[in-house]
Amino acid sequence: MLASLKTGLKKTRDSLIDKYDMLFTDAVKDKNLFLEKIEELLILSDIGPRTTEEILTRFQAINIHQYKMNDFNYFKKYLKQILIELIPATDDAFIINPEILNIVMVVGVNGTGKTSFAGKLAYYFKDGALDTLLVPADTFRAGAIEQLTYLAKQIDVEVMRTSAGSEPASVVFDSIHSAKAKKKKLLIIDTAGRLHTYSNLMKELEKVKRVIKKNAPEAALNIILVIDATTGQNGLAQAISFKESLNISSITLTKLDGTSKGGIVFTIQKDLLIPVSFLTYGEKITDLCRYDTEKFIEILLN
Amino acid sequence: MLDILSEKFQSIFSKIREKGKISESDIKQSLREIKLALLEADVHYKVVKDFIVKLEEKVNQEVLSKTLTPGQQIIKITHGILTEILGEKQIKININEKIPTTILLIGLQGSGKTTTAVKLALTLKNNGHIPLLVAADRIRPAAIEQLSILGGEAGIDVFTGNINKSAIDTILEAEQWAKKYKYNVTIIDSAGRLHIDQELIQELKKIKNSIQVHETLLVLDALMGQDALRVANDFNNEVGVDGFILTKLDGDARGGVALSLRSRTNLPIKFAGVGEKITDLEPFYPDRISSRILGMGDTLTLIEKIEASYARNELQNMGGKVFREQFNLNDFYEQLKKIKKMGSLENIFNLMPFQFSSSLKNIKQDFGDEEKGLKRVEAIICSMTKQERLDPDIINGSRRRRIARGSGTTVNEVNRLLNQFFKMKKFLKQRTGLDSLVPFMRK
Missing domain, CATH: 3.40.50.300 (P-loop containing nucleotide triphosphate hydrolases)
Known part of the structure; x- marks a missing residue:
């Protein structure tokens, strides 16, 4: 899994690896220049200016002059260490219990890759022999139901029949009862993309959650906010709103196969204590892995 | 909400304007705030660096005008450069009428x-x-x-x-x-x-x-x-x-x-x-986005309106921690009245940095027509005891019924008002949320 993530990332990053080492070699002579380079590295990863300042303050504490120029490995490790320490311990990012019905609700703003993620997730758990039902509850975007249905067919997972324009909450209601009747173990609900600033659309999601809670109180519910790696500082506002409305259980970071790093997700973890559950990194159905802090920080810094 | 906003301005130039003359470290501080605001807006790192260099040059050249306070002037110069880069006119798509x-x-x-x-x-x-x-x-x-x-x-x-x-x-x-x-x-x-x-x-x-x-x-x-x-x-x-x-x-x-x-x-x-x-x-429209990038709404107009309604020490007070933590219904009511004094709510919303306007619009939605709405809010708050106003947590069901009767409103309306109040209080307390919304709010 890690290997395929790495190759997915490698093609884009080859040129950057040298740059990273160079930065430390050149800059170690001059502390200000050195800190500026780190600032640039962090800002460009979309970690945000406030988190960057926080990290730089910690870096100020060390005396770089006492190390030789070829000690850049030390600084790299040090920076990595600072970043790891800043990520707080949180609850488990993703809970699944094969004994009972598990429900995953996928939410997020438009175009982050929710539908693709839903398909990938279903495929990911296929090996675990979890009998799965995919639910296209994005009844708003034209073609969304068809998109998920294609994906489901491709991976041979059952998909709930839905018609465009129907009420998402009622689609979910039907699918819960269908899942129970068929003794399904995993229900993955793909919802319509929405900007977090539309309170009526957020209320629609809250209603879906209420329907789940009411009709499947015994199920293990994961609400996953999908944020894509190209997202900038607005990601924090997204996470705040979705957390407030739905008390999301985790974040999935998508599109890591590009040149963006998704640093805002670092800041979200740090400030809002929301864990990250999955990373995705390509168009293939297998391009998904569980989140791992070290791996993520490696991505951020490379 | 207004206090958060004013704290933002405060951090940029309240110190500066007291002096009338701007010092080098004041400029540095302002430039830093603007740099942060641009980065928070996802402007590219290198573009921000160039921007700040340019801004610094201009500020050093121009800041001595007498008509505006130095802080306002820096903001104005910033807007000027933004507009210059963004371009003023709107460019249309090229469609040749003759060939497809x-x-x-x-x-x-x-x-x-x-x-x-x-x-x-x-x-x-x-x-x-x-x-x-x-x-x-x-x-x-x-x-x-x-x-x-x-x-x-x-x-x-x-x-x-x-x-x-x-x-x-x-x-x-x-x-x-x-x-x-x-x-x-x-x-x-x-x-x-x-x-x-x-x-x-x-x-x-x-x-x-x-x-x-x-x-x-x-x-x-x-x-x-x-x-x-x-x-x-x-x-x-x-x-x-x-x-x-x-x-x-x-x-x-x-x-x-x-x-x-x-x-x-x-x-x-x-x-x-x-x-x-x-x-x-x-x-x-390039000109519309420049205020948005700074997260400031139509700042200059808003500053003028705020100045007309608030005394300076009042603003400073409101930016403080004590105020944020002890925010009660009296303060809430005062804020609503001040905003009212500044003009129609709708207008104020439009001037505000848009991050705020969405939360403010909820208030408007809940209270409806502003004249009557404000009167009802006033009636509800006036029907509370002094203690209730200072410590709204004690307002339980039976107190709510009493307040509704006393003010000629419904329990529902009382609930809505209290909900709005608690929301705002939570908003004020949440440093994280605040920080993300208010790029200038740094000390």
Whole structure:
């Protein structure tokens, strides 16, 4: 899994690896220049200016002059260490219990890759022999139901029949009862993309959650906010709103196969204590892995 | 809410204005705040650095004008440079009236190409053109269906061709079709692709080599971070781009990407996507985005209004921690009254940095018509005991009933008011939330 993530990332990053080492070699002579380079590295990863300042303050504490120029490995490790320490311990990012019905609700703003993620997730758990039902509850975007249905067919997972324009909450209601009747173990609900600033659309999601809670109180519910790696500082506002409305259980970071790093997700973890559950990194159905802090920080810094 | 806003201004220039003359460290501090604001708005790191250098130069030259306070002046200069970079006029799409025009939409996955294609076609149709949409996204499942459905809704013809054919073959067929049936604009919806995906970039090159494309528009999403500029440059270098369409501007993203694009690519931003409906496409107005990037709303006007309603020490008080933590219903009522004094609520909302306006609009929604609404709020608060106003947590069900009776309102209305109050209190307390919303609020 890690290997395929790495190759997915490698093609884009080859040129950057040298740059990273160079930065430390050149800059170690001059502390200000050195800190500026780190600032640039962090800002460009979309970690945000406030988190960057926080990290730089910690870096100020060390005396770089006492190390030789070829000690850049030390600084790299040090920076990595600072970043790891800043990520707080949180609850488990993703809970699944094969004994009972598990429900995953996928939410997020438009175009982050929710539908693709839903398909990938279903495929990911296929090996675990979890009998799965995919639910296209994005009844708003034209073609969304068809998109998920294609994906489901491709991976041979059952998909709930839905018609465009129907009420998402009622689609979910039907699918819960269908899942129970068929003794399904995993229900993955793909919802319509929405900007977090539309309170009526957020209320629609809250209603879906209420329907789940009411009709499947015994199920293990994961609400996953999908944020894509190209997202900038607005990601924090997204996470705040979705957390407030739905008390999301985790974040999935998508599109890591590009040149963006998704640093805002670092800041979200740090400030809002929301864990990250999955990373995705390509168009293939297998391009998904569980989140791992070290791996993520490696991505951020490379 | 106003106090948060004022704290923002305070941090920029309250110290400065007390002196009347600005010191070097004051300027430094202001520049730092502006740098942070730009970075919070996702303006590219290098663009921010250049911007600050330019701003510093100008500030050092100009800051001695007597009409404005120094702080206001810095903000004004900042706006000036922003507008200069963003450009003042709005640039239209090139459509030759005599020969059929072909527009190619390209971009990353999920940037909103398909929706934008339909919106653009509808805009052109409303301007008297006869557009044809071409479904050339052969990768994403159901992309063709999406375009067909949306095209149908907009009353625009969609060329799908045989779904087993390649994107290029489809486009070539569509060109013939357009000629034969006298469409005068062809809009090609291409598949989303990474700027570094060589195979798919080659496909775009091939498209541009096999037909005459008059406009290649890169669709970029306003929520994007630092990578946006690189994406734009890569697409431009590889394929050639004539302009941009910035989507998802209806959210609260500050749209710093617009500044990065304008300062580093010299290409125009032609349209802005501002909603989920097929009519939600607007020409891009550079001057409107500059306030948004700074997260300031129409700051200068708002400053004047605030100055007229608040004494300086009052503002300083409100920015403090004590005020935020002990915020009670008396304060709440005072704030509403002050805002009222500054003009109609609607106007104030429009002047506010938009991050605030959404939370304020809730208040308006809940209280309805502002004159009457405010009177009802007043009645409710006046029907409370002194203790209740200072410590609203004690207001239980029976107290709520009493207050409703006393004020001639309903328990429902009392509940709504208290909800709004607690929300605002929570908002004030939450440093994290606040920080993310208020880029200037740093000490």
